[in-house]
Amino acid sequence: MKRRFTILILLAVQIVCSQTKDKTADVLFDKMYYIEAARLYEISIKNGDVSKEILQRAGDAHYFNTQMENASKWYGKLLAEYPNEVSSEYYFRYAQSLQGIKNYELAKKWMVNFSEKKKSTDSRAQNFSLKKVTLEDIKRIKPHFLLENLEINSAYSDFAPMFYKDNLVYSTSSDSSFIKTANYGWNDQPYLKLQLGKISPSQTNVTFKERFGKEISTQYHEACVAFSPDEKTIYFTRNNYNGKLKRDSKGVNNLKLYSATATEGDNGTVKWGNVKELPFNSDSYSVGQPSVSKDGKKLYFVSDMPGTVGSTDIFVVDILGENQYSNPKNLGDKINTSGREMFPFITDLALYFASDGFLGLGGLDVFESRLTDGVFDDPANLGAPLNSSMDDFGFIIREETNKGFVCSNRNTGKGDDDIYSFERSCAQSVEGYVFDAVSNNKIPGAIVTLKNSENETIEQTVSKIDGRFEFNDNINCNTTYIIEGFKDNFKPASKTVIIPSNSGITEVPIGLDPALIERKDGILKIKIGIILFDLDKSDIRYDAAIELNKIVLLMTQYPNMVIKIESHTDSRANDQYNLELSDRRAKATRDYIISQGIAPERIESAIGFGETQLLNNCSNGVPCTEQQHQVNRRSEFIITKIQ
Template sequence: MKRTITILVLLAIQMAHSQTKNKTADALFDKMYYIDAAKSYEMSINNGDISKEILQRAGDAYYFNTQMENASKYYKKLLADYPTEVSAEYYFRYAQSLQGIQNYELAKKWMKNFSEKQKSSDSRGQNFSLKTVTLEDIKKLKPQFLLENLEINSAYSDMGPMFYKGDLVYSTTVDSSFLKTNKYGWNDQPYLNMQLGKISPQQTNVSFKERFGKEITTQYHEACVAFSPDEQTIYFTRNNYNGKLKRDSKGVNNLKIYSATAVESDNGSVKWENVKELPFNSDNYSVGQPTVSKDGKRLYFVSDMPGTIGSADIFVVDILGKDQYSNPRNLGEKINTSGREMFPYITDKALYFASDGFLGLGGLDVFESRLNNEVFDEPVNLGAPLNSSMDDFGYIVNEDTNKGFVCSNRKTGKGDDDIYSFERSCVQSINGYVFDAISNKNIAGAIVTLKNNENQKLQETVSRIDGKFEFEENIDCKTPYTIEAAKDNFTTSTKAIVTPENSGITEVPIGLDPALIERKDGLLKIKIGIIFFDLNKSEVRYDAAIELNKVVLLMTQYPTVVIKIESHTDSRADDQYNLDLSDRRAKATRDYIISQGIAPERIESAIGYGETQLVNNCSNGVPCTEAQHQMNRRSEFIITKM
C-alpha cells in the first residue's frame, strides 16, 4: 500500500536529516520520492551498509508509504543495533508499524518504551497507556458499521469524499490525462484531481459522473473540499501554486486552502470562478482539509502552523463574510495530540477526524467527538471495522440517515486509498459498577438486573470483585431501561436510564445503602427497632441495648460515620417534663453507645425534643389511639458525616 494520503498530512514529518553514503538515495528521499529511495537504500543494506542513518531512512521510506512490514523490519534492526543513539520518535514509528501488521502486544511494549524515552508530556504515549480505555477495550467494541468498497475505486489513490448537490465529489489519481500527466515522486502516482460521482439510491455505491471543477484544476494536487451551506462557495486544498510552485526556505512545497464561487449557466452547469487564497495561508507552513459548520459560521482545517501541538492539528476560524476570517484558533489538547489530527468533518452533532495520537488500531483511526453546547466531548475511537490496522480517514456522514463514506488503505481494498460507503447502526452497551453508598467501596456479588419499561426482566448478571457489571446483548438506543442491584445486608436500589440516540457505552454507577440505613426526609438515618424505656426512667433496658447494638455495629463497620441522637416523646404528660425526660434518654443512649467502644467525638450531639416534633396530629388534648401515640415515642440516629 502506498501512503498517498501523506501528501495531505500537510507537513512536517520529523525526518532524519543526517545523510548516508548513498547520495542518490538521499536525493530521492529529500525530494520525498520514497519508493525509489527505499529500493536504493535496500541495495546499500544488502551490500553491507547497516549504519544508523541508512536503517533510519530505509525504515522511513517504507513507513511514509504505509508499507509497515518492511518498515518494521528496518526499525527493528535500527533499535536493536542503536537503542540509545536514535530519537524517541523511532520508538513511536516502530510501535506504529507493529500495529500496522497487527502485532498489538509488541506494539504496546514499544509504545511504553517510547513514552519512557520521550521523558515529556507527549500525549501519544500517555494515550496508549491510559488505564480507563485499553487497546483491548477498543478491539472489543461492538461493530456498528457495514462497509462497501465503491466501484469508482482504482488501483491508485481515491479519497477525499464530500457531499455536493446529492452527489459525491472525490479526488483521484485516475483519468487526469486531460492535463499533462505528471507523477508524484512520493508514491510514483499521478497527482490528485477532483471528480463527481453519482450516489446510488441506496447510498451504498458511487458511479463516475463527470470531472469536477476543471477551471480550478492544475497539474498538481487538488483534493479535500468543503462547501458553504448554500453550496455557492467551495473550499479546496491545493499545492502552493499560482502559475508555478512556490517552496519554503527548506525547499518544501506546502499546501494551501483556496476558495472559489459558483457561477451557474442557463443549462444548470456550474463553473467555479474568483479563485482566492484564504488569508491565513502561508508559504512557510501547510493549511488544508477544510470543513464548514452547518450554519456556515466556522471553517475547520488542518495545519502545522505556529501554535501546533503535534505534527498536524485541527484549527478553526470564524467566517466573517466578504472574504474575511478571524485569526485561527487551535482546538486544544482535548482534540489535538502530539501526533497527527487530520481530515476533520463537522456536523451539528459531532466532530469526526482521523488521528494517530490517540489510542487506536494502527495508523490513522477515525474518532468522534460529540458536540454539546458548542463544547467538544472527549474523542472516542469508532472501532473496527471502520478502523483497521492501516490508515482510516476522510469520514463524512449524513446524520439523519447514518450513511456516509470513509477512506482507507487497508489491504483488502482495490489498491492504495479506497473510498468505502458505510451504514452506521446504533449499538449500545450498559456498563456500570455497584458500590457501598456510605463507604464508596466496590461491592462484589451483587445481583444486577436489567428491566424494560414494563418492569420485565431482560438480563441478569453478578457484579465482579471490582464491583463492575455489563449488559451488552440487545441493548437498544434511545430506549428506557431500569437497572436493579440487590445484595444481602444492603437495601435494593433501582436506577432508571434512557440510552442515548448515538452508539456508545452508557455508564451506570449504582450505590447501595446498608440495610441498617434509610433515606428519609432528605436525611440518612440508622434504621433500628423502637427503643423502650421504663415508665418515667432513662436507663437503657436489655431489649433497648439489643437495638442500640445495631447502631454500634454499623458505626464499627463504617469508622468515619458521625451521628447525632434525637429522642422524642408523645404529648401525654407535662411539656417540660417530656422535654427533660427525652433529653435524659438521649444522653443515656449516647453513653451506652460510647460504653461499647465508639469514640465520643463520633456522636455530634444527643438532644431530647420532648413533644416538640410530633410526626402526627396527636398534640395536647387531641384524642389518639395508643398506636398513634407510639409513633411519636421514638429515638432517631441521624448520620451527619460519612
C-alpha cells in the same frame, strides 16, 4: 503493501532524526521523496552502515508510506541496537508498524514501553496506558459497518469524499488528463485533482462523471473539500500556490485553505470563481481538510499552527461572512492528542475524525465524538471492519440514512487509498457499574437485571469484582429499557434508559444506598428501629442495644463515617425536664456506641433537644393521640462525613 500517499494531505510529518552519511538519500528524504530515499538507505545498510541515523531514516521512509512490514523491520533493528539512545517516538512508531502487520501482542508490549517513557508529557501515553479501554475491548466491538469498494477506485490514490448534491466530490491522483502531468516525488504519482462521481440510488456505489472544479485547478494539489449548506461556496485544500509555490524558512511548501463561489451557467452547469485565501492561513504552517457545520456557522479544519497539541490538531472558526472568520480555536485535549488528528466531519449529532493518538487497530483509526448539549463527548473507536491495521480516514455519513463513505489503504483495496461505501447498522450494548451511592465504592456480586418498558425481565447478570456489568445480546436501538440493581444490605435501585438510534455503548452507572441509610432534604441519616427507654430513665435497654449494634456494624463497614446524635422528646412533661432527659439519653447512646469499639472522635456530638424540634403540632396544651406524640419521641443519627 499500500503506500501512504495521502500523508501529503494529512499535513505534518514529525521528523525526529538527524542527517546520515548518505547525503543524496537525505536530500530525497527531506523533499519527502520517500520511495527513492528508502532504496538508497537500504543500500547503505547492506554496505555495512547500521548507524542509529540510517536505521531511523530507513524505518521512517517506509513508515511515512505505510510500508509497515519494512518499517517494523528497521525499527526493530534500531531499538535492538540503540534502545536507550533513540527518542521515545520510535517506540510509538515501532508499535504502530507492528499493529500495521497485525502483530498485536508485540505492538502492545512496545506501546506499554512507550507509555512508561512518556506518561507525564504525551497524551498518547495516557490513551495507550490500557487503563480505560484496552485493545481487546476495541477488537470486541460488534461489527456494525458493511463496506464495499467503489467502482471509481483506481490503482492510484482515491480519497477524501464529500457529498455534493446527489453526487460525490473526491480527490484522486489518477491522471485523467490527455497529457501526462508531472508526478509527485513522494510516491511517484500524479498530483491530486478533484473528480465528480454519481452516487447510485442504493448509495452503495459511485460512478465517474467528470473532472470537478476545473476553474480552481492548478498544476499542483487540490483536495479535501467542503460545501456551505446551500452548496454555493466551496472550501478546498491547495498547496501554498499563487502563480508559483511558496515555501517556509525550512523549504517546506505548506497547505492552505481557499474558498470559491458558484455561478450557474447554461444547462445548469456550475462554475467556481472568486477564489479567496482564508485569512487564518500562513506561509509557515499548514491548514486544510475543511468541514462545515449543518447550519453553515462553523468551519472545522486541521492544522499544525501554533497552539497545536500534537502533530496536527482539529480547529474551528466561526464563519462571519464576507471572508471574515473568528480566530481559530483548538478543540482541546478531549479531541486532540500528541499524535495526529485529521479529516474532521461534523454532523448535527457528532464529530467524526481520524487519529493515531488514541488506542486503535493500527495507523489512523476513525473515531466518533458525540455532541451533547454543544459539548463533545470522549471519542470512541468505531471498531472493525471500518477500522483496520492500516490507515482508515475520511469518514462522511448521512445520519438520517446511516450510509456514507470512508477511505482506507488496507491491502484488499485496488490502489494506494481507496474509497469504500458503507451502511451502518445499529449495534448497541449497555455497560455500566454498580457502586455504593454513599461511599462511591464499586460493588461486586450485585444482581443486575435488564427489563423492557413493560417491566418484563429480559436478561440478568452479576457485577464483576470491579462492579462492572454488560448486556450485549439483547439491546435494540431506539428502545427504552429498565436496569435494576440488587445487593444484600443495600436498597434496590433502578434506572430507565433510552437507547439512541445510532450504534455505540450506552453507559449506565447504578448507585445503591446502604439499607440503613436514608436521604432526606440532602441529609444522610442512619435509619434503625425506635430506641426505647424506660420511663424517666436514660439507661440503654436490651432491645435498644440491638438497634444500636446496627449502627456499630455500619460504622465498622464505613471506617471514615462520622455521625452526630440528636435525641428528642414529645411535649408532655416540663420543658426543661425534657431537655435534660433527652440530653442524658443522647449521651448514653453515644457512650454505648463507643463501648462497642467505635472511636470517640467519630461521634461529632451527642445533644438532646427536648421538645424544641417537634415534627407535628403536638406542642404544650394541644390534645394529641399517643401515636402523634410517638412521632416526636425519636433519636436521630445524622451522617456528617462518609469518606
